[in-house]
Amino acid sequence: MAAGIDDMSIYIPKLYVDTEDFAEARDVDIDKMRKGLGIYQMAIVDNNQDPACLAANAAYKIMKRNDIQPKDVGRLYISTESSFDESKAMNAYVVGMLEQVYGPDTFEHCGGVETKFACVSGSYALYDNLNWIRAGEADSQYALVVVSDIAKYDLGSSGEMTQGAGAVAMLLNDEPRLLTFDRKVTATSISDEYDFYRPFGKDTPIVHGQYSNLLYLMQVRKALELYKTKVISTGLIKPSPDESILDYIDYLNMHLPYSAMGRKALAYLLRHEWRNLPRWGPMIEKIGMAEPIAKTPGTIETILANPDFIKDDSKFNRLLMETDEFNDMYEEKLSSSLIASKMIGNLYTASLYLGFRSSLEYEHKKGIDLAGKRIGFGSYGSGSSAMVFSGVITEEYLDIVSHMELESDIANRRRLTLEEYEMLHRGLMPADESLLSGKDEFILTDVDKSNSERRYAFNS
Numbered sequence: 416m417a418a419g420i421d422d423m424s425i426y427i428p429k430l431y432v433d434t435e436d437f438a439e440a441r442d443v444d445i446d447k448m449r450k451g452l453g454i455y456q457m458a459i460v461d462n463n464q465d466p467a468c469l470a471a472n473a474a475y476k477i478m479k480r481n482d483i484q485p486k487d488v489g490r491l492y493i494s495t496e497s498s499f500d501e502s503k504a505m506n507a508y509v510v511g512m513l514e515q516v517y518g519p520d521t522f523e524h525c526g527g528v529e530t531k532f533a534c535v536s537g538s539y540a541l542y543d544n545l546n547w548i549r550a551g552e553a554d555s556q557y558a559l560v561v562v563s564d565i566a567k568y569d570l571g572s573s574g575e576m577t578q579g580a581g582a583v584a585m586l587l588n589d590e591p592r593l594l595t596f597d598r599k600v601t602a603t604s605i606s607d608e609y610d611f612y613r614p615f616g617k618d619t620p621i622v623h624g625q626y627s628n629l630l631y632l633m634q635v636r637k638a639l640e641l642y643k644t645k646v647i648s649t650g651l652i653k654p655s656p657d658e659s660i661l662d663y664i665d666y667l668n669m670h671l672p673y674s675a676m677g678r679k680a681l682a683y684l685l686r687h688e689w690r691n692l693p694r695w696g697p698m699i700e701k702i703g704m705a706e707p708i709a710k711t712p713g714t715i716e717t718i719l720a721n722p723d724f725i726k727d728d729s730k731f732n733r734l735l736m737e738t739d740e741f742n743d744m745y746e747e748k749l750s751s752s753l754i755a756s757k758m759i760g761n762l763y764t765a766s767l768y769l770g771f772r773s774s775l776e777y778e779h780k781k782g783i784d785l786a787g788k789r790i791g792f793g794s795y796g797s798g799s800s801a802m803v804f805s806g807v808i809t810e811e812y813l814d815i816v817s818h819m820e821l822e823s824d825i826a827n828r829r830r831l832t833l834e835e836y837e838m839l840h841r842g843l844m845p846a847d848e849s850l851l852s853g854k855d856e857f858i859l860t861d862v863d864k865s866n867s868e869r870r871y872a873f874n875s
Contacts, residue, residue, distance in 0.1 A: 418548040419591030419806055421557070422815050423772060424477035426469055427581040427759055429828050429851055430459045432836050437576060440833040448576055453674030453753060457578045457760035459831060460565055462839060463849035463858040466497040466582075467505050468871065470563035471512040471857040473584035477559070478513075481586065485513070485521035489556030490544055494530045494537035494764045496796075497565045499869075501615070504529035509561070512857045512871050533611065534670055535796025537562035537764040541585065542804070545596055548589050558587040564763035566672075569619045570840060577673045579760020583768040593775075593815045594790060596806040599649055602641035604634045604801045611797030627797055629715055631670065632683045634801035635793045639684060642803040659688040664791035664805065666774050667748045671766040674756035680793065681749050682736050694740075702734045751777035755821055767794050775812075776819040786810045 434455055438445035448454045460469070470493050478488070493505040500508075506527045514521055530536040530543075537560065544558035563582035568574035610627035613620040643660045646652040652663045661667070661684065669677040686706070689695045699705065707727040709718055718724065735741055755773035762769055771790065778785060785808045794802040829851065831839075838844055846862060853874045861870040 416549045416551065416589050417591070417595050418545040418587065418589055419595035419809070420593045421586045421588045421591045422477055422481055422593060423583060423585045423768070424473050424480065425581060425583050425765075425769060425772060425824055426473040426476060426856075427825050427828075428458050428460045428464060428469070430461055430831050430839075431456045431759075431828050432459055432578075432831050432833070434576075436830075436833055441571070441576070443576065451675060452577065453678075453757050454576060454760060455757045457576075458580045458825075458828075459578070459836060459839060460580045461849045461851050461853065462844045462846070463851075463853055463860070464580075465499060465859050465869075466495050466563045466565055467493075467499075467508040467512070467869075468857050468859055469565075469580065469582035470495070470505065470561040470584075471509045471871070473563065473582035474509060474559060474561050475513060475516065475857070477584045477586050483557065483586070485517050485525065487557055488522070488525055488559050489553055490547060490558040491522070491525050491527040492530060492540040492544060492558070492560045493527070494540045494560070494562045495564050496531060496533050496536070496613070496763050497563070497567075498529060498531065505563075508869065508871070512873070515857075515871070515873050532800055533796035533798050534564075534672075534763045534766065535794045535800050535802055537768065538792070538794040538802045538804070541587070542601055542802070544587055548587060549598070553589065560585045560587060562762075562764040562768055564765055566761035566763050567619055567840070568622070570837065572619075572622075573624060574620075574622050577761050579762050579766075581759055581762045581765055581769065583762075583765045583772065585768065592809060592811040594806045594808055594812075596804065597646075597651055597789075600642060600645040600651060601802065601804040602638045602645060604637035604641070606634070606799055608797070608799040610799055626715060626719060628676070628679075629718065630797070630799050631672075631676075631795045631801075632680060633715065634799055635669075635680065635795055635803065636684060636687055638801040638803040639687075639793070642805075646805075657693050659685075659692060661685065661688050661744075661748075661791075663789065664748065665788040666752070666778065667791045667793065668752050668767055668771045668774060669749070669793045670795040671753065671756045671770050672761050674753040677749055677753050677756075677770070678736065678745060679732070681745060682732050682741060684793075685741065685744065686732075686735065698735075698738065698740060701738050701740075702731065704731060704734065707731055751781075758821075758825060764796075767792060772819065773821065775816050776821055779813075779816045779819070785812055785816065
């Protein structure tokens with residue numbers, strides 16, 4: 416049975432910090448943010464918003480647009496690493512909000528959980544619900560998977576310049592109008608790591624940046640190796656000895672903690688894919704230096720303990736990314752997926768799917784016929800796990816993609832002053848105040864000081 420994404424929607428908060436203001440306030444080179452990291456604006460939540468609000472707004476948007484009633488939704492999953500409740504799942508909060516619009520108990524039949532595994536949990540939720548559909552359990556109902564996060568870092572930390580917030584809702588069924596996922600080829604890689612984590616009671620993570628970036632690349636590469644084995648064994652893709660598996664992926668979507676990380680990930684994967692192919696010799700000649708090889712390869716610790724290798728390897732990567740061969744691959748397969756991230760920032764679980772949404776819109780605007788194109792996904796979550804999977808754009812995709820308009824989705828945003836941003840970040844605004852009213856959307860109205868119960872309303 417086929418299963419895939421029928422439609423998708425995004426919800427982005429109406430406040431943002433511009434990197435021009437941030438760079439000046441933090442005495443950071445703006446080129447480092449815009450050219451180095453690929454960050455121009457960072458979406459910031461208002462005082463009357465939390466991850467459940469973002470998720471509910473994205474879910475309501477997609478249901479309203481498709482005229483879907485609660486009885487049509489069999490499962491509602493919320494994936495997040497910004498959870499505020501260590502017991503009650505966030506999908507229960509979202510159900511409560513949606514029932515304010517659709518009526519009491521209208522979702523009581525709807526199963527679901529909150530999933531957590533840093534930024535990869537949305538992909539696990541997607542996979543779980545696709546298999547629910549494939550097994551025939553859906554019985555003509557939709558599964559609704561919502562990825563929602565607030566990427567927040569300590570003031571003055573290196574991670575502060577990679578913040579963002581938002582949610583993506585994906586409507587899944589057995590007759591998808593947008594994308595059908597490939598069966599029996601999803602690959603995973605997992606290990607117990609401390610590259611990025613958030614202890615109980617802390618609202619910002621502990622981050623080991625260089626370690627986490629390297630672990631991301633290594634885990635995705637491991638998952639890609641297993642994906643290759645699966646697609647070849649199933650006959651889905653049959654590369655010749657002088658071809659890479661990436662030659663058969665029309666568009667690649669990567670996890671984007673910041674947009675430039677997608678470009679780095681592509682370079683890393685191409686190196687490992689091309690290294691044993693005939694094309695690698697001419698590439699080395701163009702690059703002008705031999706590829707650095709670690710003396711004791713295989714572990715992150717040995718690589719990080721060798722600063723000379725890291726320096727040489729970074730130089731090699733830069734030279735690789737200057738070649739026509741790399742830039743052709745980048746422009747054809749990846750660049751459109753980075754556009755939204757530059758204007759919104761890091762969405763943790765939602766960043767991969769915001770990139771997919773961005774790729775669809777901007778490739779369509781180039782006049783490209785996307786029907787039949789294979790999309791590859793490289794998902795990563797710290798702690799750590801990676802998933803690599805793929806799907807094919809359907810013939811009916813125009814029904815969905817022709818209505819995508821990112822500029823409309825982020826229109827009428829308010830540019831924060833740094834003073835306003837820091838007030839929100841520190842939680843100094845009174846609980847009953849906000850910068851914006853949240854017109855025609857779900858908002859957080861109160862958090863009971865005695866028992867931390869949260870109350871929400873649809874502000875019509």
